[in-house]
Amino acid sequence: MSLDEDSIFDDPDDDEFERLQKRKKNLPVFKKALEIAHTVNALNACLQGRDKEMYAHHLSESSLILGAKIAGEVGSGSWLISMQNAAIVRYHAEWLLTATFGLREMTKADKDYVKVLRNEMEEFRELFNEWAKEIHKMDKDDFEDEWGLFIK
Numbered sequence: 001m002s003l004d005e006d007s008i009f010d011d012p013d014d015d016e017f018e019r020l021q022k023r024k025k026n027l028p029v030f031k032k033a034l035e036i037a038h039t040v041n042a043l044n045a046c047l048q049g050r051d052k053e054m055y056a057h058h059l060s061e062s063s064l065i066l067g068a069k070i071a072g073e074v075g076s077g078s079w080l081i082s083m084q085n086a087a088i089v090r091y092h093a094e095w096l097l098t099a100t101f102g103l104r105e106m107t108k109a110d111k112d113y114v115k116v117l118r119n120e121m122e123e124f125r126e127l128f129n130e131w132a133k134e135i136h137k138m139d140k141d142d143f144e145d146e147w148g149l150f151i152k
Helices: 005-009 014-026 028-046 049-076 079-106 111-136
Strands: none
Touching (some): 049 079, 079 111
């Protein structure tokens, strides 16, 4: 038996992986999550002193979690994991949206960046609602949520 160097690394799941990657990259809510992360990065670069201490870490964390959890949902194939990830995304998106009020009223943050972030979060909410509709169409798992939050 001869081993072809390329065939050693061929994985029958490569096509599925590529399909999921393409789906994720084309998902409007994922694209918007990436835009939000870039906006937060620019906003954080303008924060100074106490404003930076109070907001920068949390803004970065929440903005990065959006894309990560959406990506995790795409490949899961599980209603329960999709619901869990959507709940986490919603929490962090809501935090980012709420943070724009504090940034605008109580910091010296660049108000234009704050306005851009707020507008992006409003757009994200609309895209999130469309994404959530797709999750609601999924068949429920046989797996039971041991915490009792997501019930069939």
